[in-house]
Amino acid sequence: MFSKEYLFKKVAFSSATLILIILVSIFVMLFISAKPAIEKYGFNFLTDSSWNKTVETKVPLTPQEIKAKKSSKQKINTEEDDSLFADDTPVLGGDEASDNEDSNFNIITKNIFGGFVPIIGTILSALIAMAFSIPIAMGIAVFLSEIAPDFLIKPVGTAIELLAAIPSIIYGMWGLFYFAPLVQKVFGGSQISLLTAGLVLGVMILPFMAAITRDSMNTTPDVLKESAYALGATKYEVVKDVIFPYAKVGIIGSIILSLGRALGETMAVAFLIGSVFKIPHNLTDPTISIPVVLANNFGEASGDMMSSLFFLAFVLFVFSFFTIGIAKFYFLRGRR
Amino acid sequence: MAKELIMDIKDFSFKYAGAPKPSLVDINLPIYRNKVTAMIGPSGCGKSTLLRALNRIHDLYPGNEYKGEINLLNLETDNFENLLEIKKENEFIALRQRVGMIFQKPTPFPMSIFDNVAYGLKLAGIKDKNIVQEKVENALKGSAIWDEVKDRLKESAMGLSGGQQQRLCIARAVALKPEILLLDEPTSALDPISTGAIEELVSELKKDISIVIVTHNMQQASRLSDYTAFMYIGKLIEYNKTDKIFLNPQEKLTEDYVTGRFG
Numbered sequence: 344m345f346s347k348e349y350l351f352k353k354v355a356f357s358s359a360t361l362i363l364i365i366l367v368s369i370f371v372m373l374f375i376s377a378k379p380a381i382e383k384y385g386f387n388f389l390t391d392s393s394w395n396k397t398v399e400t401k402v403p404l405t406p407q408e409i410k411a412k413k414s415s416k417q418k419i420n421t422e423e424d425d426s427l428f429a430d431d432t433p434v435l436g437g438d439e440a441s442d443n444e445d446s447n448f449n450i451i452t453k454n455i456f457g458g459f460v461p462i463i464g465t466i467l468s469a470l471i472a473m474a475f476s477i478p479i480a481m482g483i484a485v486f487l488s489e490i491a492p493d494f495l496i497k498p499v500g501t502a503i504e505l506l507a508a509i510p511s512i513i514y515g516m517w518g519l520f521y522f523a524p525l526v527q528k529v530f531g532g533s534q535i536s537l538l539t540a541g542l543v544l545g546v547m548i549l550p551f552m553a554a555i556t557r558d559s560m561n562t563t564p565d566v567l568k569e570s571a572y573a574l575g576a577t578k579y580e581v582v583k584d585v586i587f588p589y590a591k592v593g594i595i596g597s598i599i600l601s602l603g604r605a606l607g608e609t610m611a612v613a614f615l616i617g618s619v620f621k622i623p624h625n626l627t628d629p630t631i632s633i634p635v636v637l638a639n640n641f642g643e644a645s646g647d648m649m650s651s652l653f654f655l656a657f658v659l660f661v662f663s664f665f666t667i668g669i670a671k672f673y674f675l676r677g678r679r
Numbered sequence: 680m681a682k683e684l685i686m687d688i689k690d691f692s693f694k695y696a697g698a699p700k701p702s703l704v705d706i707n708l709p710i711y712r713n714k715v716t717a718m719i720g721p722s723g724c725g726k727s728t729l730l731r732a733l734n735r736i737h738d739l740y741p742g743n744e745y746k747g748e749i750n751l752l753n754l755e756t757d758n759f760e761n762l763l764e765i766k767k768e769n770e771f772i773a774l775r776q777r778v779g780m781i782f783q784k785p786t787p788f789p790m791s792i793f794d795n796v797a798y799g800l801k802l803a804g805i806k807d808k809n810i811v812q813e814k815v816e817n818a819l820k821g822s823a824i825w826d827e828v829k830d831r832l833k834e835s836a837m838g839l840s841g842g843q844q845q846r847l848c849i850a851r852a853v854a855l856k857p858e859i860l861l862l863d864e865p866t867s868a869l870d871p872i873s874t875g876a877i878e879e880l881v882s883e884l885k886k887d888i889s890i891v892i893v894t895h896n897m898q899q900a901s902r903l904s905d906y907t908a909f910m911y912i913g914k915l916i917e918y919n920k921t922d923k924i925f926l927n928p929q930e931k932l933t934e935d936y937v938t939g940r941f942g
Contacts, residue, residue, distance in 0.1 A: 492741075566782050569736055573780035574799040574851065575772040584798065588789040 373660055377653035380456065388654055391457020394620045394636075395648060398455050401448040409447060456651035458658060460620045464537065464632040465659065467623070468612060469605040471541025476549040477598060483549075484556035485582055500557070506550035515614035518543035523615065532627020533617070540616035540632070544608055548601040555600065559593020560586050599670045606663050609634035633659045685859060685889045686710035686733070687759060689748040693732055696742025702728050705747070706915050708908055710859070712752075715881065715890045717904035717921065719897060721936070724910040726893045730861050733891065734778040735762065735771060751778070754858065776803055779852035780861040784868050785844030787836035792828050795836045795847055799855045818854035822846045823880050842873020849880060853888070860884065862892040866899065878903055897937060901925050909933045
């Protein structure tokens with residue numbers, strides 16, 4: 344009955360199912376936790392650049408309320424004091440009134456959350472990282488797979504694999520103490536900035552990208568390269584016309600994986616991006632990214648802020664998921 | 680040297696990088712113009728190694744050692760030039776455009792059928808679109824594949840069958856109008872029908888091109904070639920007209936091999 348064959352099939356099947364269940368459950372959990380914020384802010388969340396901003400709106404009082412207010416002014420004042428303490432926790436109903444010159448209006452304070460700044464910060468820092476690392480990674484990969492003499496291939500290749508294994512916090516520290524002053528010297532602006540974070544991210548994903556790209560270039564059959572040389576191609580032409588097209592899927596894959604890593608990187612970016620909720624007008628301005636917002640704020644968040652953080656996490660999840668999904672779909676389709 | 684020769688291999692020895700012994704020893708072999716020369720012999724006898732020396736494709740991997748001469752006729756000056764003296768990259772490129780090569784497995788590039796054939800022309804610096812178009816068409820017609828691909832020139836060459844891919848590779852080499860075409864077991868990965876098509880093509884091509892073919896298949900050698908060289912463990916045992924080799928070999932070893940007693 345329970346032959347090894349059967350067992351083997353079941354084990355393989357459940358392992359495959361497990362990963363799907365984990366993926367779906369993360370998605371569902373993020374969505375449920377983010378739901379209050381999604382309902383409250385909707386798509387405006389993606390374009391609103393204010394985070395935890397207190398907004399006051401005037402709402403006219405009904406005649407009954409005016410009466411009630413006049414009769415119990417004392418009481419309201421104490422309530423107002425309470426509301427000062429409670430300012431951090433957003434006021435859901437928004438029905439607290441404060442004493443105003445215009446006593447015919449109710450002043451409603453509430454805290455608005457918008458994710459535009461971290462979303463922009465995440466995308467820009469990832470883009471800077473890609474722009475910096477793709478050309479260099481390609482150069483390293485071409486050198487290692489086609490140009491380097493035998494005695495260099497092993498040590499340089501191993502060094503790159505080791506670099507890929509360094510924990511990100513070390514990149515963050517190195518970036519903060521040595522790289523940031525250098526970036527400031529060259530580009531001006533502040534030391535901790537979008538640019539610094541992007542460049543250090545680029546350095547971080549560089550070895551990873553280079554190693555995978557080299558591996559996929561190495562899968563090009565020798566005979567294919569030889570037949571291009573036999574037509575009179577130079578090394579550059581063979582790399583450009585034969586190796587790159589042949590290894591395209593692997594190279595794109597390495598870029599996408601690195602992009603995923605750049606989008607989600609927390610520690611190194613937290614050190615370097617500045618953690619301010621401001622839209623960067625220059626590349627050298629400090630700003631913030633989604634993972635950094637999450638890491639910095641979860642500790643003391645509750646209410647609206649909590650669900651807004653989950654909303655941001657949800658946005659990051661969907662964004663990474665679709666970036667990888669679309670790229671995979673597009674390039675794998677091209678392969679067939 | 681006689682005028683009907685296109686290539687003359689003299690006292691040629693070859694040693695792979697790091698190998699203790701040379702793989703080829705003192706090879707003397709003439710290649711006649713517009714004829715098919717077959718190289719036969721058991722696996723490991725060095726026939727492919729010799730073939731790959733004729734366009735110096737060995738030089739893609741550093742450290743190999745050559746000795747002797749491989750003289751190639753320069754059609755413009757009518758003089759023989761030793762191609763083992765080539766050192767500069769542009770000379771290698773020129774050599775490989777004069778001495779084309781087809782490999783054991785079809786090697787279409789990951790691009791369209793048209794671009795595959797146009798690729799060598801592009802490398803040779805031919806930019807005029809009309810000329811490229813014409814040369815590609817002629818090469819495809821000359822390689823007996825035009826009728827099969829003329830409606831799908833823009834499609835990827837990876838979608839062709841093995842036999843079609845191999846004829847495409849021949850078209851790609853022929854488009855450059857090489858003087859010599861080296862075929863390294865060109866049909867060993869193909870079915871009998873595709874093999875027949877390639878063989879027909881080879882006998883067609885020899886009108887314009889001198890051909891050197893390495894083959895494991897003795898029927899193929901006897902069907903196709905005008906001259907045959909029998910090699911064994913890095914040495915050229917016997918070289919003669921094909922019918923002499925197959926019908927009246929001078930060496931015992933050759934006789935044993937062509938009659939199927941070993942190999």
